[in-house]
Amino acid sequence: MTDSSGENGTIKTRSSGLSRRSFMRYSAVGAGVAAVGGAIAVRANMPPLSPRQQGLPSIPDWMAADIPSLQGRSALVTGGNGYPEGDRSGLGYHDALQLARAGADVTIASRKQERGEEAVRRIKATVPGASIRFETLDLSDLASVAGFADRMRASRKKLDILVNNAGVMGRKNREVSANGFERVFATNALGHFALTARLLPLLRQGNSPRVVWVSSSRAFMGTINLADLPLGHDYDYGAAYDNSKLAILMLAFEMQRRSAAEGWSISAMASHPGIARTNLVPDGPGFDSLEGRNHRYMPFLFQPPSQGALPTLYAATSPQAVAGGYYGPNGFLGLGGLPGWAGIPEKADDQQSGARLWATLEELGDVTFGRMS
Numbered sequence: 439m440t441d442s443s444g445e446n447g448t449i450k451t452r453s454s455g456l457s458r459r460s461f462m463r464y465s466a467v468g469a470g471v472a473a474v475g476g477a478i479a480v481r482a483n484m485p486p487l488s489p490r491q492q493g494l495p496s497i498p499d500w501m502a503a504d505i506p507s508l509q510g511r512s513a514l515v516t517g518g519n520g521y522p523e524g525d526r527s528g529l530g531y532h533d534a535l536q537l538a539r540a541g542a543d544v545t546i547a548s549r550k551q552e553r554g555e556e557a558v559r560r561i562k563a564t565v566p567g568a569s570i571r572f573e574t575l576d577l578s579d580l581a582s583v584a585g586f587a588d589r590m591r592a593s594r595k596k597l598d599i600l601v602n603n604a605g606v607m608g609r610k611n612r613e614v615s616a617n618g619f620e621r622v623f624a625t626n627a628l629g630h631f632a633l634t635a636r637l638l639p640l641l642r643q644g645n646s647p648r649v650v651w652v653s654s655s656r657a658f659m660g661t662i663n664l665a666d667l668p669l670g671h672d673y674d675y676g677a678a679y680d681n682s683k684l685a686i687l688m689l690a691f692e693m694q695r696r697s698a699a700e701g702w703s704i705s706a707m708a709s710h711p712g713i714a715r716t717n718l719v720p721d722g723p724g725f726d727s728l729e730g731r732n733h734r735y736m737p738f739l740f741q742p743p744s745q746g747a748l749p750t751l752y753a754a755t756s757p758q759a760v761a762g763g764y765y766g767p768n769g770f771l772g773l774g775g776l777p778g779w780a781g782i783p784e785k786a787d788d789q790q791s792g793a794r795l796w797a798t799l800e801e802l803g804d805v806t807f808g809r810m811s
Contacts, residue, residue: 484772485658485781497758497768500777502748505755508542511645512597513754514590514637516577516630517604518546519553521560525742526715529652530603532747533754535561537599538568540755547575547586548604577604577629578615580803587636597640599754600649602630602686607718608675619802620668622675626682627667631689632803641704650753651690651708653683653764655772658783660684662791664798683710684786685795687764692792694762696807705761707753712767712774713739714746741767741774752777 515537520528530546538544538561548554554572562568573589576582590597608622615624634641634649641647660680667685669678686708693706749765759765764782769775785791800806 484655485783487779488782488784488787490787491764491779491782494760494779497752497765497776497778500748500752500756502536502539502744502751505536505540505751506757508537508540508599508755511542511599512545512594513537513542513599513601514545514547514597515601515603516546516575516633517548519548519550519557519572520717520743521553521557522743523717526717527743528716529711529714529743529747529750530601531557531561532744533601533603533750534570535564536747536751537754538570539565542569542599544568544570545573545590546570547573549574549576575633576616577626577633578617578619578621578624580617580629580632583629583632584636587633590637591640594640596643596645596647597637598644598647600634600637600641600647601652601750601754602634602650603652603750604630605652605682605718606721608673608678610675612669612673612675614668620670620673620678622678622682623668623685626679627685627689628799628803630686631799632805634693635800635803635805635807638702638704638807642702644704646705647703648705648707648754648759649690649693650750651686651693651706652750653687653690653708653710654679655710655712655766655780656680657683657687657710657786658781660785662688662785662795664794667798667802684783687783687786688788688792688795689799690764691762691787692789692796695789695792696796697761705759707759707761707763707765708780709749709753709764710766710772710780711743711746711749712741712769712772714743714774715740716743716746739773745774745776749777749780 515530515534517530518534520531534544534546551574558570558572561570575586605626613621615621690706690708697704753759753765764780765777766772766780767775768778
């Protein structure tokens with residue numbers, strides 16, 4: 439899989455594997471056998487470990503119980519209000535729960551105050567004495583991001599762990615944010631980028647600070663068109679999600695390069711959950727979508743969200759996690775399992791493309807890394 443720069447800043451991809459649209463055609467058929475075949479076919483074309491990952495030691499079986507003590511450390515998890523309902527819950531809820539269980543001072547931040555406060559109540563009931571609170575944050579609104587960051591900077595001196603977890607999948611009709619950007623791009627990529635920039639002073643004062651960018655195993659199907667990041671001309675809800683998750687992966691690696699070059703002393707890394715039973719599809723395109731049919735026909739492929747959260751928790755807390763690393767489930771085709779190395783798409787490791795994306799988001803988000811008061 440290789441990339442080349444096309445017209446209008448498009449990063450084109452040549453691949454011998456199935457395209458995202460081909461995957462959708464295969465995996466959305468009305469028979470379970472064909473759906474399974476389509477999903478496995480595209481998964482088999484997922485990227486292998488990249489050259490820079492070759493020779494790294496394997497990751498031994500790692501569970502939430504292996505999280506070291508986080509006493510005295512602070513953490514922010516975007517999202518986190520997706521408390522368990524039936525067999526589904528948000529990944530961020532389990533991130534926050536386990537970080538609080540390990541003794542961290544945790545903040546969860548999302549748009550819905552009532553749900554956020556209920557998530558905090560449930561975590562405190564599960565972990566008596568947990569230090570956890572909720573703050574309102576709408577990542578799709580740059581004014582909300584700025585206001586939240588101002589409150590954080592006024593109320594504390596440092597931040598040790600930032601988990602850029604919150605994410606949405608597009609609905610069938612294109613929706614726009616308060617700033618006029620497509621909702622998925624605004625929430626998943628631009629909002630987290632602007633938030634991280636505005637929290638950089640707190641992170642630089644942190645104790646071995648880490649930023650974990652939560653991507654997706656679908657990132658390898660994404661493309662980046664710098665001239666139309668919000669898909670204003672050719673909207674497709676699946677492409678919007680895939681593109682945003684590729685952008686997140688590129689931003690994680692670019693942040694680590696800049697941290698090393700500019701002396702930020704921040705470790706940036708990425709993770710993905712494989713396939714987990716969350717509300718991403720129900721709250722996005724719905725069960726009557728192509729992805730929704732996968733939920734109906736292939737329920738056995740979806741692992742519990744508490745397990746899907748493990749690669750992120752590993753990146754955020756393990757002493758063995760490395761800056762610039764990418765972690766995901768180690769099971770069959772990366773669908774589920776315990777934390778392991780995730781294959782990096784070539785396009786995500788393209789340094790020139792990463793630098794161009796970074797500069798574009800600085801302009802769109804009205805932020806500048808490393809040179810803020």
